Amino acid sequence: MVDYMIVGLGLAGTAFCENLRRNNKTFVVFNDRSQTSSRVAGGLYNPIILKRFTLSWRADEQLPVATEFYSGLEQFLNVRFDEKLNVLRKFASIEEQNLWFEAADKNKLKPFLDVALAQNDNAALNIPFQFGKVLQTGKLDTKFLFDSYEKWLSENDKIYAQTFHYEQLKVEEDCVVYQNVKAKNIVFTEGYGMVCNPFFNYLPMQGSKGEYIVIKAKDLNERNIIKSSIFLIPLGDDLYKVGATYNREQKDNITTEKAKNELVEKLNGLLKCNYTVVGHVAGMRPTVKDRRPLVGQHPKHKNLWVLNGFGSHGITIAPWAAKSLYDHIETKAPLLAEMDIARFTND
Known part of the structure; x- marks a missing residue:
């Protein structure tokens, strides 16, 4: 037993x-x-819902537990899968910048929103209104x-x-x-x-199907996670994961051209460099x-x-x-x- x-x-x-x-x-x-x-x-x-600049559900309680947990698991397994990366939120307007400052002044959000706007120094990105930097963020190689x-x-x-x-x-x-x-x-x-x-x-x-594409972009040279209408996530070796889509109708793990085209269209509004799509994956999120x-x-x-x-x-x-x-x-x-x-x- x-x-x-x-x-x-x-x-x-x-x-x-x-x-x-x-x-x-x-x-x-x-x-x-x-x-x-x-x-x-x-x-x-990432503790912030970046569409509205609000805290994810109880993220301030969860993040310290998660940080300790993954650090302990890395030590136990003697591997590294947790990479500390900044999330930079692309602003679409001056009004969005002002909303960022308003949010950053709230007590629960202060630890996670940098009040100093981040300048874009990457010529391969289309960023007309600077970035907001989210703190205490990163990426796991799940x-x-x-x-x-x-x-x-x-x-x-x-x-x-x-x-x-x-x-x-x-x-x-x-x-x-x-x-x-x-x-x-x-x-x-x-x-x-x-x-x-x-x-x-x-x-x-309910379930929500999400699809990502993986691109290779030699001229992008970006080390931060970029959030616009999509996430652009650096993987190393000039590879980036781009996503994700949300589909509550299809209940499978099969990739679709429709989702790929949606991601490519949004990506084209963010990048000013050439890239090649080299991967495409799908999965069902357990949403309630x-x-x-x-x-x-x-x-x-x-x-x-x-x-x-x-x-x-x-x-x-x-x-x-x-x-x-x-x-x-x-x-x-x-x-x-x-x-x-x-x-x-x-x-």
């Missing part, structure tokens, strides 16, 4: 596993890599993070690289049994794949109708739990929400009502 069984190994699953490891709990993971959102995402952590963590799990016989078949799960009074594994608790961290989970598919997972996470206990089965619904802010939310769920299970610490799935039990 192990303490926990985890299904899924994106940001939520990895964060929860790390809480277990750090607290000397025994666990195994089932993961078939069917959910690609965390792997193909831009990997940004694919490298997950590959490194899976390697450790595999070396320690903690992962089953296979699809989880829900109908084979036996839920007993004090444990769950799946094939040859018995666990005190099972935590589902499947991202958008939750829509196929018969225990939790009653929850209002009220834009809050899905965390908590199944209403009937007391050893079934869910950790999901982080949308496009998984990098900052996941370590914080995972710790909240772990503390709730182990010490009965209350869950924040805003993210507790009990809010939907009676829907």
Whole structure:
């Protein structure tokens, strides 16, 4: 018998596993890599919603937890996947600059918005009205993070690289049994794949498909993350990730020409240099109708739990929400009502 069984190994699953490891709990993971959102995402952590210059939901609480978490994970795995990069927000007008100054004067936003506007010194960028610089930002190489963590799990016989078949799960009074594994608790961290989970598919997972392109631009030479109507994210070796699109109608991981053309059109308004599209990826974000996470206990089965619904802010939310769920299970610490799935039990 192990303490926990985890299904899924994106940001939520990895964060929860790390809480277990750090607290000397025994666990195994089932993961078939069917959910690609965390792997193909831009990997940004940024506490500000840059369309409106407002703080992301509880980002001031989440960011310190995330910073400590990823630093600790880098040390444990002896790898580097966290790169501190500035996010520069392109202004479309003088009016936007003034709104930036207004926002930067608010107490909760002061730590994250630089009041000194950043000049553009890159001739390859079309920037008529300077930049606003966001502080405490950066980029995770999520694919490298997950590959490194899976390697450790595999070396320690903690992962089953296979699809989880829900109908084979036996839920007993004090444990769950799946094939040859018995666990005190099972935590589902499947991202958008939750829509196929018969225990939790009653929850209002909407899902939003996002697509990115990767370009090669030898004359761009940009080290900052640039935000206009799209994000331009430096990857090294003259490569940049550009995105993302938002599509709530298509529920798949298939790339589309429509999304590619949309990104290229927006990119052409930002760049004044030549580039070549060398990659194109897509994934389903686990978005929820009220834009809050899905965390908590199944209403009937007391050893079934869910950790999901982080949308496009998984990098900052996941370590914080995972710790909240772990503390709730182990010490009965209350869950924040805003993210507790009990809010939907009676829907």
